[in-house]
Amino acid sequence: xxxxxxxxxxxxxxxxxxxxxxxxxxxxGETLALAxxxxxxxxxxxxxxxxxxxxxxxxEPLDGAPTEPRLAVNLHGSGPESHRRLMALRPxxxxxxxxxxxxxxxxxxWHDDEHEVRRWCRLVRYYGVPxxxxxxxxxxxxxxxxxxxxxxHPGAKSPARRWPPDRYAAVARRLRAAGHxxxxxxxxxERDLCVRVSALAGLPEEAVARTGLNELAALVAxxxxxxxxxxxxxxxxxxxxxxxxxxxxxxxxxxWGPPPDRPYHRPIWHGTRSERGDLPGPVHPALLxxxxxxxxxxxxxxxxxxxxx
Numbered sequence: 332x333x334x335x336x337x338x339x340x341x342x343x344x345x346x347x348x349x350x351x352x353x354x355x356x357x358x359x360g361e362t363l364a365l366a367x368x369x370x371x372x373x374x375x376x377x378x379x380x381x382x383x384x385x386x387x388x389x390x391e392p393l394d395g396a397p398t399e400p401r402l403a404v405n406l407h408g409s410g411p412e413s414h415r416r417l418m419a420l421r422p423x424x425x426x427x428x429x430x431x432x433x434x435x436x437x438x439x440x441w442h443d444d445e446h447e448v449r450r451w452c453r454l455v456r457y458y459g460v461p462x463x464x465x466x467x468x469x470x471x472x473x474x475x476x477x478x479x480x481x482x483x484h485p486g487a488k489s490p491a492r493r494w495p496p497d498r499y500a501a502v503a504r505r506l507r508a509a510g511h512x513x514x515x516x517x518x519x520x521e522r523d524l525c526v527r528v529s530a531l532a533g534l535p536e537e538a539v540a541r542t543g544l545n546e547l548a549a550l551v552a553x554x555x556x557x558x559x560x561x562x563x564x565x566x567x568x569x570x571x572x573x574x575x576x577x578x579x580x581x582x583x584x585x586x587w588g589p590p591p592d593r594p595y596h597r598p599i600w601h602g603t604r605s606e607r608g609d610l611p612g613p614v615h616p617a618l619l620x621x622x623x624x625x626x627x628x629x630x631x632x633x634x635x636x637x638x639x640x
Contacts, residue, residue, distance in 0.1 A: 332362045334400040336407045336417055338387040340488070341544070341563025342587070343447075344371055345467065345570050347406045348378055350451035353462035354404060355380035357455075366396055373545035377470040396420055403427075406451050409441040426458050444605060446586055465590060469570040471552035472545045481511040482551060484559035485528050486521035490612030492560050494578050494621065496524060500531030501623040502558060506630070507534065511555065516540045516547060516564065556630055560618070561587055561608065569596060574633040576626055580617030581606035594636035597629040 333354060337347050344367065355363055363380060366387035375381055385396045390412045403422035407413040410430030417425055418433070429438040439457045442450070452462035485499045503513040515538055517525040525539045532538075542550065551557055551564060552571040559565050560578045568575035574595045577588065583605035589596035602617035 332364055332397060332400040333358050333402045333404065334364045334366060334385070334396060334417070334420070334422065335404045336366045336387065336393070336413060338367050338389050338391075338407060340368075341371065341374065342566040344374060345469070345563070345566035346447040346587070347451050348469070348570070349448060349462050349464055349466040350406055350455050351378060352380065352466055353452070353455050353460045357460040358402075361401070364397070364400070366393055370544060373472055373543070374469070374548060377472055377548075379470070390416065392416060393420060399423070404455070406454070410435065426454065428454060444586065446588075467570055467590070468572070469548075469567075471571060472548050474546045474549035476542075476546050476549045476553065477512075477514075478553035479512065479555050480514040480550060480553075481506055482516055482554045482557045482559070482564065483513050483528065484516045484557070484562065484564040485524055486517040487560040487562040489609045491581050491610035491615045492562065492608060492618070493524075493614060494560055494618050495614060496528045497531055498621075498623050498626075499528045499558075502626050502630075503528065503532035503534060505623070505627055506556075507532070514538055514540050514550065516542060516550065556634060558626060558630065565589070569593075572638050574630075574636065574638060576629045576633060578618055578621050578626070580615040580619075580621075581610055582608040595633045595638045597633050599625060599629060 362382045364383040364385050365381050366385040369386040393416050399421050401423045403417040403425050405413050405427035409428050411433030414427050414430050414433035414435050427438050428441045448464050452464050455462050483503050487493045507513050515525040515529045529539045551567040554573050557568040557575040565577040569589045577598045579600040584598035584600050588598040599621050601620035
């Protein structure tokens with residue numbers, strides 16, 4: 332068995348897809364198990380080739396994982412905590428970034444400023460596994476959702492990555508006037524934020540979506556346009572090649588942005604240096620420098636770019 336650890340969120344999973352597919356191709360006869368949050372299952376099954384999902388939470392003991400896998404692969408982080416979680420299972424071998432605190436001296440060195448997709452491809456290539464950085468596409472899930480919507484996703488994990496609600500509302504209001512059908516999406520914890528954006532934009536009550544991950548992914552896959560901050564929905568837009576505008580700050584798109592050769596994905600970034608993405612707040616200055624007019628201009632550009640679906 333090959334056991335891979337990636338116990339994080341939607342965007343984290345999406346950026347690890349090329350590395351996961353490289354591992355699948357390199358070990359065609361092996362069971363490939365992925366340790367990840369169970370709620371990501373609707374997205375994991377669209378990657379293809381994952382034989383088993385081991386429910387896991389970030390940096391918690393892997394109690395449900397099989398012991399002594401032939402190979403454990405750390406696609407979670409630099410260590411030492413994630414290394415130790417895998418080492419506790421007594422794998423035959425561990426593929427991971429070098430970590431002196433974890434006692435793992437094999438593996439390449441960690442680069443803080445590396446793009447997340449290239450990071451994990453570089454790791455598996457170090458161990459001889461070919462990996463295509465551009466292999467980011469996912470199969471659209473089946474769900475009964477409206478198509479052709481303009482998805483506006485105002486939430487993000489940390490306050491520093493949330494563009495102000497009144498600005499999202501201004502964009503939604505003007506897009507609606509231009510013939511779009513805005514739909515405000517977010518997690519259950521972000522519902523109050525979504526309702527506020529919808530109310531400020533003067534949208535009807537049904538413009539606030541209630542979705543699980545499967546429905547959200549289906550909405551993005553069939554959407555006309557996606558506007559969001561640097562969060563999981565932006566990576567879904569990349570995975571489905573849906574035209575998108577992503578607002579960055581404090582983290583640079585050089586680390587988490589879409590492929591630079593896709594004119595239908597437009598990152599906006601006014602930062603001077605990339606910082607941690609989990610800053611507690613307030614809203615990062617790089618985000619506050621972005622105006623609704625700039626977002627609307629970018630939205631017009633990406634909609635007119637050719638999208639190979």
